[in-house]
Amino acid sequence: MNGLQIHKAGIASSVQDSGRVGTLSIGIPPSGAMDRPALMSGQHQLGHQHDEAAIEMAYADFAATLTEAHDVVVTGAPVQLRINQQACRSEGVHHIEAGQTLEVKATREGIYSYLHLSGGIMTTPQLDSRSTSPREGIGGLDGGFLKDGDIVPLGAPDKAVGAADPQLTIKNSTTVLKLRFVAGFQFDDFADEAIRSLLAEEFTVTAKANRMGVMLNGERLHSGIAALYSEATCYGAIQVPPDGKPIILLNDRQTVGGYPKPGAVISSDCLRLAQSRPGQRVRFAVCSPEEADRIGWLEQHYLETRLRDRH
Known part of the structure; x- marks a missing residue:
């Protein structure tokens, strides 16, 4: 074999x-x-x-x-x-x-x-x-x-093309990783103090991080939302469970969940978060849907350009 x-x-x-x-x-x-x-x-x-x-x-x-x-x-x-x-x-x-x-x-x-x-x-x-x-x-x-x-x-060992390394890994070049997120429809339902803390405080990546998501430690976020029906989740969703520690959902996330969510972190920042070890400091920042689209387009263009130019 x-x-x-x-x-x-x-x-x-x-x-x-x-x-x-x-x-x-x-x-x-x-x-x-x-x-x-x-x-x-x-x-x-x-x-x-x-x-x-x-x-x-x-x-x-x-x-x-x-x-x-x-x-x-x-x-x-x-x-x-x-x-x-x-x-x-x-x-x-x-x-x-x-x-x-x-x-x-x-x-x-x-x-x-x-x-x-x-x-x-x-x-x-x-x-x-x-x-x-x-x-x-x-x-x-x-x-x-x-x-x-x-x-x-494994498949038949064909001869590799041997193209140059396009060096596509998106690295976090700052001490504090900025997590830009698009506000969701529950954003306005959160308690004002919870939103202020989310945007003003610094959080750290915990050891409770895997392919499902990343739990952060920092100021406890008390959403003020008593209960929600379970609903679909998305990549980058910021879940706030009763203990107030935000969790960013990633690739192997559950497909539905009932925790309140102020928004979803944009894809490019999720990639950086996924590669971040425990102790990495992060801050949240609100990002408009238009800005999120622009960032996504620019990074996709960068990736495609690197692939085209590194033959």
Whole structure:
């Protein structure tokens, strides 16, 4: 079998692609790569299609042996690479022979790294995606996080394109991460003091952060809203539970929820938040729908331009 024999999977490694579309109405989250630009970067370097899957590694501590020769590239959060116990550069495409072992170890920056392999990952697609949704038990390899001893099936090891690294990872270059959000229809129902605190106070990322969402610590937000019917959630939604600690919903979020929500953080800032480690300081700022659209368009244009210019 042409595959990747995993010796050490790490705490939360899974197969992810660009995610599912149109499944929220049946209670299935989109899942997909937490750092989509990093996924696109690896796809570009190996000449893959935009829907090709990679192995997403949270706080990478990963080791595996290839049964056939493949080209590989690691993108996203910086890592240290070793091939057959020999240190090598972390950037660019590497050729690994059959029987050689690749080790991927996280550094102190970022959370999610992506291992891409020429030929692609050949797990069975479910609902038009190979992305793993662990809570629902679908996608990836057996519907869950990868485990020591797993063998991930791979496609025929085509020769990689070897395109230049487009360096698409969107980094937070400031000490305090600004989380711009579009106000939702419950914004005006929040107590005035809660909104003042949301906009004036500084929060920090807690250790309660995963693919479902990120809990923040700081001034407790007392919404003043007694009860709500459960309703659909969206990427970036700011949920405020009774304990007053805001939670930003991400890729594996529940599809409905009843906590009040003052708004939703824009996509580009969610990407930065997803790669932020505990202790990262954040501040909220209101953003108009028009400004959110403009930011989204500019960042998409930047990504497409980098991909076009780095062949």
